[in-house]
Amino acid sequence: MIRLSVRTPSREALVNVTRLLNEALSEMGLAEGVLHVYSPHTTAGVVIQEGADPAVAEDLMLRLAELAPRNHPGYRHLEGNSDAHIKTALFGNAVTVPVVGGRLALGTWQQVFLAEFDGPRTRELWLTPLVR
Amino acid sequence: MIRLSVRTPSREALVNVTRLLNEALSEMGLAEGVLHVYSPHTTAGVVIQEGADPAVAEDLMLRLAELAPRNHPGYRHLEGNSDAHIKTALFGNAVTVPVVGGRLALGTWQQVFLAEFDGPRTRELWLTPLVR
Amino acid sequence: MIRLSVRTPSREALVNVTRLLNEALSEMGLAEGVLHVYSPHTTAGVVIQEGADPAVAEDLMLRLAELAPRNHPGYRHLEGNSDAHIKTALFGNAVTVPVVGGRLALGTWQQVFLAEFDGPRTRELWLTPLVR
Numbered sequence: 001m002i003r004l005s006v007r008t009p010s011r012e013a014l015v016n017v018t019r020l021l022n023e024a025l026s027e028m029g030l031a032e033g034v035l036h037v038y039s040p041h042t043t044a045g046v047v048i049q050e051g052a053d054p055a056v057a058e059d060l061m062l063r064l065a066e067l068a069p070r071n072h073p074g075y076r077h078l079e080g081n082s083d084a085h086i087k088t089a090l091f092g093n094a095v096t097v098p099v100v101g102g103r104l105a106l107g108t109w110q111q112v113f114l115a116e117f118d119g120p121r122t123r124e125l126w127l128t129p130l131v132r
Numbered sequence: 133m134i135r136l137s138v139r140t141p142s143r144e145a146l147v148n149v150t151r152l153l154n155e156a157l158s159e160m161g162l163a164e165g166v167l168h169v170y171s172p173h174t175t176a177g178v179v180i181q182e183g184a185d186p187a188v189a190e191d192l193m194l195r196l197a198e199l200a201p202r203n204h205p206g207y208r209h210l211e212g213n214s215d216a217h218i219k220t221a222l223f224g225n226a227v228t229v230p231v232v233g234g235r236l237a238l239g240t241w242q243q244v245f246l247a248e249f250d251g252p253r254t255r256e257l258w259l260t261p262l263v264r
Numbered sequence: 265m266i267r268l269s270v271r272t273p274s275r276e277a278l279v280n281v282t283r284l285l286n287e288a289l290s291e292m293g294l295a296e297g298v299l300h301v302y303s304p305h306t307t308a309g310v311v312i313q314e315g316a317d318p319a320v321a322e323d324l325m326l327r328l329a330e331l332a333p334r335n336h337p338g339y340r341h342l343e344g345n346s347d348a349h350i351k352t353a354l355f356g357n358a359v360t361v362p363v364v365g366g367r368l369a370l371g372t373w374q375q376v377f378l379a380e381f382d383g384p385r386t387r388e389l390w391l392t393p394l395v396r
Binding site for chain 3: 001038039040041042074076082089092096126128129
């Protein structure tokens, strides 16, 4: 398992980690299979989405903030970041991406993002190559 | 990696691909492990849900359309399909299904669906067999 | 594939299965790789979230009940559990966790939960070890 470190810029952000992952892949030497990308956090997840138009990420985070509001009269967790936990649960802690010829096989518009919901922080991504 | 082509019938649809996947599995020759089913799109995902009563899929798509409305005063992406991106992020781009005896080991009521949110289109699913 | 049985206590519950999974891992003998944890149900999923403060799980289930309300004038499925299907689709049917030194490599605050949305029932989790 390889551990990557990712600095996030603000409380909420989608940080494009695609290049980082491809660089790590070359070190791992996986030619064909699937890359397991895991966030060991409970207030930051991972997601695959469009990277071309940054407005897509903005619209996604805008709506997500409404689906899991920061303040809610029913929240009982005292750290004030229940919204971040909920968003992480909705996105999930891992993505799995096909690997072909030693590189991520992403669709034309796809990029991999670390989804920060309670930053800014230094986060980790844990990578495991899975063989066919 | 095997690439399947799937024609979707309308803007939003859950297309049952279970039989397609089992057919592809026989070609791949994976006896025991996990099948990785990947959507290389940003406005179509994959989901495992009930296949017996079609009303389940309808209720799911009904509520999802409310969770990610087609029109929103805050959306900035100009293609008018931000809802489709959001829905895809909520469902995710991949499912992983156990394989036993060369076939998908699904629960009694489970079927695998390609989740189209911006069709009709011809979509792809990319399959990778993962070994134990 | 190993099948675990999990008894859930109420209609909705997050049942911590982390210890069960680590015990099963020792039997499987996977030293390094990824554990695939699969729910074969359509009204119960799996999720990785904080285990330290139980209020996090409560806030998560509270908001999820609003995102997928139990009653909705548009629901057509007659069993009255459309909310459970929707919640399961949002969480997903599988989690994948890195394995290092024969144990789950979870983040400091992470635990694995079976997410029951239509209990109480006896549920199953199907485990497959995936190798690097």
